[in-house]
Amino acid sequence: MQCFRTEIENPLVERDILELERKIALFKEGKIDEEKFRSLRLARGVYGQRQPGVQMIRIKLPYGRVTGPQLRRISKVSEEYSTGRLHITTRQDIQIHYVSLDRTPELWAELEKDDVTLREACGNTVRNVTASEMAGIDPKEPFDVTPYADETFRYFLRNPICQEMGRKFKMAFSSSDEDTGLSYLHDLGFIPKIKIEDGVPVRGFKVLLGGGLGSQPRHADVASEFIPEDELIPFIEAVLRVFDRHGERARRNKARMKFLVKDLGIDPFLELVEQERKALAFQKYPIETTEYERSRSLPNPESPALDEELGLDFDLWKQTNVLAQKQEGFVALGIRVPLGDFYISQARALADLVEKYANNEVRFTLRQNFLIRDVREDLVPFFYQELKKIGLAERGYNSFADITACPGTDTCNLGIASSTGIAKELEKVIFEDYSQYINNQELVIKISGCMNACGQHNMAHIGFQGMSMKVGQTVIPALQILLGGANHGNGNGRFADKVTKVPSKRGPEALRKILDDFESHAKGLSFLDYYDLKGQRYFYDLLKDLADPSKITEEDRIDWGRNENYERAVGIGECAGVVIDLVTTLLLEAKEKLDLGAEALEDRRWSDSIYHHYAGLINGAKALLLSEDISTNSYANIVKLFDENFVETGRIKLGGSFEEIVYEMRENEPTESFAKAYSVSAKKVYELLKAHRKEEVPA
Incomplete structure (x- = not known):
C-alpha cells in the first residue's frame, strides 16, 4: 500500500487514510475493540454489509454534484475494488458493495485524486449535505443555494464539533418554496428567502429544525422564518454544539436530534443555541457567492x-x-x-x-x-x-412509476423484507396495467426494507415498509402499507398513516385495489383529498382481505427475488455507529483529542483547539465513570456525574468543579490567549484522571 501515500497532496486527507490503514491493522491484531473500530471506519464511509467479510463503501457527494472526471474516477474504483455496479442513495451519495476491508485505504486514496471523499459518509457525524438537484437552474428559486450547501459541507467536514455525536445529523437545502429538498424531515432544513431591508434585497433562509423519519417521524419546527445568509454557518455550529453536549448517547433509539428538540421544546432549545454564540469562532460568516455565480x-x-x-x-x-x-x-x-x-x-x-x-x-x-x-x-x-x-432513456422521471426503494435485504444488515424486489413488481404493475399514471408527477411511491425509512416510505402518498408476519409457527415476509403522506412546500409536510400489513407477495394486488378504488370513486379529487375524504378505516377495510392470515399460501412464504422460504435475519445496524466504549480505549482517545488540540493550537485554529481539548476532557471523565459502572446518557450528564462522584467526594482534587473547568469553553470567546490557557488546564486535568486510574488499577 506504500504507493498511494506520496500521491495525496492534502496532508489532512493523507493522515486520514493512513490512520484508517493503521487502525485496520490494530483491529486485526486484536488491539482495538470491535465496537470502537466500527465507529472509526463508519466515519470513513466504510459500512459493514449483510454478507460477512465484505464492506459497503459510501462515497460522499455534497448536494449530489459529480463532474465527468469524478464519475470516471468512481467508475475506475468500482471496477477495481467492487463489482462495477453503482447505487444512488436517497441522500445523493453513491454506494459500492462487496469491498474488502483491507483495500479501503487504497480505494479512498484513489478517489481523492479527483477530490472525492468517504469522510463522514456514515457514522455519528454530519452526513452528506443534500440540496435540490434543480438548484441554480430552478425557474422558481430566489437564488442559487449551491454555494451555501457547498460551504456548509466544507466547513463541517473534519470539524471537531461533529466527529462523535450521539447520532447522525442530516441537513438539506431546498431551491425554492416547493421544498424539493424536504426541509421538514431533516435535523436542519433550509429554504431560500429574500427579505427587503431599507429597499435592498437581503438573502437568507427559513430554517426548519428537529425533523426526521424512522419509526417515529417528526415534522421539524420552524427555528426562524429568516436567518441572514452570513449567520447561516454560525447558527448551524451552535445547533451542533448543543446537540453534541445534550443529545442522548445511551439509548440509540432516542438519540436523534428530533427527540432532543421534542423533550426540551423549541424555545428552550434555541435558548441553548444562543448561549453557545459567544464561544463561536465567527459571529458572522459571509459566504462567497459572487465568484461562483460569475464562474x-x-x-x-x-x-x-x-x-x-x-x-x-x-x-x-x-x-x-x-x-x-x-x-x-x-x-x-x-x-x-x-x-x-x-x-x-x-x-x-x-x-x-x-x-x-x-x-x-x-x-x-x-x-x-x-x-x-x-x-x-x-x-x-x-x-x-x-x-x-447506454440504457438510460427510461421515461417517467419523477413520476408515479419512478419508485424509490432502499437496498433492503439485498445488502443491508437491518433489512427485514425485500424492498428492491417489491419495487420491481410494482413498477411492472404500473407500466403494464396503469400506463395512464406514467406521466403523473403528483403521486409518489416509496419503499423501505425496515422501519428506519431510508426509502422515505412514511412521507409518500403510498408507502411500503418491509416487515415480518407470524402465521402459526412460521414467519413470512410482509409489507406495512401507509397512505396519505405528502410534501406541501415551504417547510410543510405530512406523514403517512399506517393502514394495514399484508404478505409481501400481495403487495402488487394491494396497489391494484388502491388504484382501482381511486379511479372508480375519486371523481376528480386528488389522491390526498380522496384519502382524507374516505379516511384510514375505509382503506383498511378495502385491503383487509389481503391481510387475512387464514388465506396464506406457500407462495407467501417466499420473498420477492428469492427461491427459498423466508427467514427473518436482522444483523447489527450501523447507521448510527453504536459504540460500546472501554475504559482504556476512552483514556487513549482522550489523549488523542488533546494531541489534536495541540496541533490545532500550532496551526492557530483557536476554536478547533478548544473543542478538541473539551472532547478530551469529556472522554477522560467518561472513562472513569465507566470504570465504576456509572451510566451516562449525554456529555452534559457526564460533566454533572463526574463532579458528583469524583470531585465533590474529594477523590480527585481539581481546585474547583469539573463543570467550571469544562464550560469555560462556552463562556469565553475563542481567542489565542484563551485557547492556550484552556489547553494547559485540560492537560492538567487529564494527568489527574490518568493518575487516579493508575492508582485504582495498577499496571
Missing part, C-alpha cells in the same frame, strides 16, 4: 448529427424527462434510474457526454435518479439518442 457559464458545443430519425418513444420520453431551466434556451434532462442502480460502462459514457455536450456535471437526486443540466434545447434529440444507446 457559471453555459456550454455552446457543435451540433452533432443524429444517427436516425427518432420516433414515438422520444416524444413520450420528452413529456416526463425534459425540465425547463431559468436559463433561456437550455433545459435539464431527468434520467430515471430504476432502484438507483447503474453500471460503470454507463457512467463512463455519461461522463463523456456531459463533458463534451453539457456543463460537465451531473447531479444525483433524492429519488435515486440524476439530472443532466444546461443542455441546449436543440441538442435534446441527440442526448436522447446517446442515452438510449
Whole structure:
C-alpha cells in the first residue's frame, strides 16, 4: 500500500487514510475493540454489509454534484475494488458493495485524486449535505443555494464539533418554496428567502429544525422564518454544539436530534443555541457567492448529427424527462434510474457526454435518479439518442412509476423484507396495467426494507415498509402499507398513516385495489383529498382481505427475488455507529483529542483547539465513570456525574468543579490567549484522571 501515500497532496486527507490503514491493522491484531473500530471506519464511509467479510463503501457527494472526471474516477474504483455496479442513495451519495476491508485505504486514496471523499459518509457525524438537484437552474428559486450547501459541507467536514455525536445529523437545502429538498424531515432544513431591508434585497433562509423519519417521524419546527445568509454557518455550529453536549448517547433509539428538540421544546432549545454564540469562532460568516455565480457559464458545443430519425418513444420520453431551466434556451434532462442502480460502462459514457455536450456535471437526486443540466434545447434529440444507446432513456422521471426503494435485504444488515424486489413488481404493475399514471408527477411511491425509512416510505402518498408476519409457527415476509403522506412546500409536510400489513407477495394486488378504488370513486379529487375524504378505516377495510392470515399460501412464504422460504435475519445496524466504549480505549482517545488540540493550537485554529481539548476532557471523565459502572446518557450528564462522584467526594482534587473547568469553553470567546490557557488546564486535568486510574488499577 506504500504507493498511494506520496500521491495525496492534502496532508489532512493523507493522515486520514493512513490512520484508517493503521487502525485496520490494530483491529486485526486484536488491539482495538470491535465496537470502537466500527465507529472509526463508519466515519470513513466504510459500512459493514449483510454478507460477512465484505464492506459497503459510501462515497460522499455534497448536494449530489459529480463532474465527468469524478464519475470516471468512481467508475475506475468500482471496477477495481467492487463489482462495477453503482447505487444512488436517497441522500445523493453513491454506494459500492462487496469491498474488502483491507483495500479501503487504497480505494479512498484513489478517489481523492479527483477530490472525492468517504469522510463522514456514515457514522455519528454530519452526513452528506443534500440540496435540490434543480438548484441554480430552478425557474422558481430566489437564488442559487449551491454555494451555501457547498460551504456548509466544507466547513463541517473534519470539524471537531461533529466527529462523535450521539447520532447522525442530516441537513438539506431546498431551491425554492416547493421544498424539493424536504426541509421538514431533516435535523436542519433550509429554504431560500429574500427579505427587503431599507429597499435592498437581503438573502437568507427559513430554517426548519428537529425533523426526521424512522419509526417515529417528526415534522421539524420552524427555528426562524429568516436567518441572514452570513449567520447561516454560525447558527448551524451552535445547533451542533448543543446537540453534541445534550443529545442522548445511551439509548440509540432516542438519540436523534428530533427527540432532543421534542423533550426540551423549541424555545428552550434555541435558548441553548444562543448561549453557545459567544464561544463561536465567527459571529458572522459571509459566504462567497459572487465568484461562483460569475464562474457559471453555459456550454455552446457543435451540433452533432443524429444517427436516425427518432420516433414515438422520444416524444413520450420528452413529456416526463425534459425540465425547463431559468436559463433561456437550455433545459435539464431527468434520467430515471430504476432502484438507483447503474453500471460503470454507463457512467463512463455519461461522463463523456456531459463533458463534451453539457456543463460537465451531473447531479444525483433524492429519488435515486440524476439530472443532466444546461443542455441546449436543440441538442435534446441527440442526448436522447446517446442515452438510449447506454440504457438510460427510461421515461417517467419523477413520476408515479419512478419508485424509490432502499437496498433492503439485498445488502443491508437491518433489512427485514425485500424492498428492491417489491419495487420491481410494482413498477411492472404500473407500466403494464396503469400506463395512464406514467406521466403523473403528483403521486409518489416509496419503499423501505425496515422501519428506519431510508426509502422515505412514511412521507409518500403510498408507502411500503418491509416487515415480518407470524402465521402459526412460521414467519413470512410482509409489507406495512401507509397512505396519505405528502410534501406541501415551504417547510410543510405530512406523514403517512399506517393502514394495514399484508404478505409481501400481495403487495402488487394491494396497489391494484388502491388504484382501482381511486379511479372508480375519486371523481376528480386528488389522491390526498380522496384519502382524507374516505379516511384510514375505509382503506383498511378495502385491503383487509389481503391481510387475512387464514388465506396464506406457500407462495407467501417466499420473498420477492428469492427461491427459498423466508427467514427473518436482522444483523447489527450501523447507521448510527453504536459504540460500546472501554475504559482504556476512552483514556487513549482522550489523549488523542488533546494531541489534536495541540496541533490545532500550532496551526492557530483557536476554536478547533478548544473543542478538541473539551472532547478530551469529556472522554477522560467518561472513562472513569465507566470504570465504576456509572451510566451516562449525554456529555452534559457526564460533566454533572463526574463532579458528583469524583470531585465533590474529594477523590480527585481539581481546585474547583469539573463543570467550571469544562464550560469555560462556552463562556469565553475563542481567542489565542484563551485557547492556550484552556489547553494547559485540560492537560492538567487529564494527568489527574490518568493518575487516579493508575492508582485504582495498577499496571
